[in-house]
Amino acid sequence: MSDIYANARSTSGTSIRRRDVNPTSGMCPICIKECTVLCEVGKSAFRGREVLYPEPEQFGDSTASSNKDYGLDWSDFQIMTDVVGAKGIAADPDLATFPNVDVTTKLGGIPMLVPAYITGLGSTDVARRYWDSCAIGAAISGTIIMPGENVCGMDPETKFDGMGKVSHSDELTRRIESFRSFWDGKHGDVGVQTNVEDQRFGVDVYALSKLEVNIIERKWGQGAKAIGGEVRISDLDKAIMLQRRGYIVNPDPEDPAVQRAFKAGAFRTFERHSRVGMPEQRSFVEDIEWLRSQGAKKVFLxxxxxxxxxxxxxxxxxxxxxxxxxxxxxxxxxxxxxxxPMMNECSVPTVYLFAQVMHGIELMRSNGMYVPDISFAGGFVNETQIYKCIAMSNYGNNPAVKAIAMARAPLTAGMKAQYFAELAEEGRLPLSFAEKYGSDPEQFFVAYSELEEKYGKDVKKIPSGAIGVYTYFNRIKVGLQQLMAGERKFRLDLIDRSDLAALTKHASEVTGIPTVAEIDMDCFDEILLG
Structure with a gap:
């Protein structure tokens, strides 16, 4: 597989002068002096380590992902629809309609109205700025949201006791209360994710005792990287504060030479890094027992x-x-x-990881081991991917995967909805959009009237971004209902591996799903000939 993007990536804001690149290096076949185009090599000559990260100038209002083709994804599988009978509902044409499909689920025992939830929105600026959109959107959608790592540690107003433990955090309090302002108390919930820094600060105990959260999620790492969480800091005083709190900050904000360079505009942001966990079997088990003794009703990982x-x-x-x-x-x-580079070149791509986890779970079940509920993250954006992942996890004992975890997609829905609402208020909506969908949020949010019916005058308190997140999750719900009705399965726990066929031999070999050419052929002749 050629690496044509090795020297030009949209994530780093780089490009090339010529289209016919060297397939190994991604460089132009002829590199010349008189070129003002910034490729990866060229930009690195000026900005160095900054080019390792998604465009620093967009930090706070962007999310990023890899653009590498891993050779296997959910599009390599096809859903096999059916026409005979129905499961989970009476085989009656008046009843077996897609709005009657039940897509509710339980994750770790928590009821959810849709099998997708929002996770890992931590101390990045984009998570902070669009928290209300995602949190209230999750609440009115009846699903879970998980404030991510370092929220308390990054909050300048956080108060610590004499032992260095958190005694109050405005930001974490805001995040919990934002979700609960529209939570029905039954579907979904809000928890707190904790990494090494959070545990040192006692964020778990604070969240359980003062904010009365039900869920604590320990974090060992994530798919995009394995070196700990990173954010950018544009304020020198804040960078110094974070370093003194124990975070890793680069370059050293207390170095006089660094301070002079920052004030001169040689660079505009510091990097704040958090440490990685070093899990051990015994200590982890003891930690989970301790969390429960502190009042955690649910413990996630x-x-x-x-x-x-x-x-x-x-x-x-x-x-x-x-x-x-x-x-x-x-x-x-x-x-x-x-x-x-880590997003592109490190870690196991989602479908391969899924196959490994499923192998492990089947092995655990056959040996009588306890199996926790599973959720999967890693590039999910729509109902077809969600269907395939959940169905493929069901070997006949109910799906092991109970829900899909998302961050980038609902964040994008919230950002886009909020931005277009702002454009509408300023009279700057794109003309083509306004002509097609209207110039008022009550018109262009198709779910607005539905929310107005449910919440009455309180609909005005729902941020436009939250309406966007709700509408996005509603699309996923209806899309799943249609797919499942096409498969004639009317409850989420009924979809299974027999619903899928692989489109390539490679996809079949990795997952054990038969190809389209193979599926049902063992019974085809018998059915045909009676």
């Missing part, structure tokens, strides 16, 4: 797309600790500033 041996280790210790749910995050995405 978020882990990345590490090598297969690490996945086996994760499943084993999660089983021993009897945690409620594990999120496996496939390679390729990020909400903040995951290094571009």
């Amino acid at each position: 978020k882990t990345g797309a590490y090598r297969p041996a690490a996945t086996a280790f994760t499943l084993r210790v999660a089983s021993e600790a009897k945690i409620d749910q594990i999120t496996f995050d496939g390679a390729g995405g990020g909400t903040g500033m995951s290094p571009v």
Whole structure:
């Protein structure tokens, strides 16, 4: 596979002068002096380490992902629709209609109205700026949202006690209360994700005791990277504060030479890095027991797309600790500033990771081990991908995957909705959009009247971004209902591996799903000839 993007990527804001690049290096076949185009090599000559990350200038209002073709994704499988009978509902044409399909699920015992939820919105600016959109959108959609790592540590107003533990955080409080302002108390929930820094600060105890959260999610890493969370800091005083709190900040904000360079405009942002966990079987089990003793009603684990041996280790210790749910995050995405080379070149791509996890789960079941609920993350954006992942996880004992975890997609829905609402208020909507969908949010949000019927005057309190997130999740719900009705399966727990066929031999070999040429051929002749 040629690496034609090695020297020019939209994520790093680089391009090339010629189209016919060297397939190995991605460089122009002839590189000349009199060229003002910034390729990866050229931009690196000026900006160095900044080019490792998605465009720094867009930090706070962007999300990023890889653009590498991993050779296998969910499009390599086809859903096999049916025409005979119905499961989960009476085989009656007046009843077996797609609006009657039940797509509700439970993740770690928590009821959800749609099998998708929002995870890992931590201390990045984009998560902070669009939190209300995502949190309230999740609440009115009846699903879970998980504030991510470092929220308290990044909050300048966080108060610490004499032991260095968090005693109050305005930002984490805001995030919890934002979700609960529209939560029905039954569907979905809001928890708190914790990494090494958060545990050192006692964020878990604070969240459980002061904010009365029900869910704590431990974080070992994520699919886009395995080096800890990163954000950019544009304020010198804040960079110094974070370094003194114990974070890794580059370059050193307390170095006089660095301060002079920053004030002179040689660079505009510092990098803040957090440390990675070093999980051990015994200590992890003890930690989960301790969390429950502190009042955690549900304990989740978020882990990345590490090598297969690490996945086996994760499943084993999660089983021993009897945690409620594990999120496996496939390679390729990020909400903040995951290094571009890591997003492209590191970790196990989602479908390959899925196959490894399913192998492990079947092995666990056959040996009588406890199996936590599973959710998957890693580039999911629509109902077909969600259907395929959940169905492929059902070997006949109900789907192991109960829901799909998302970050970039709902963030994009919230950002886009908020931006267009702002454009409408300023009278600057694109003419083609306004002519097609209207110039008022009450017109162009197709779900507005539905929310107005449910919430009455309080609909005005729902941010435009949250309406966008709700409408996006509603599209996923209806899309799933249509796919499942086409398969004649009217409950989410009924979809299974028999619903799918692989389009390539490679997809079949990795997952064990038969190809389109093979599926049902063992019974085809018998059915035909009676």
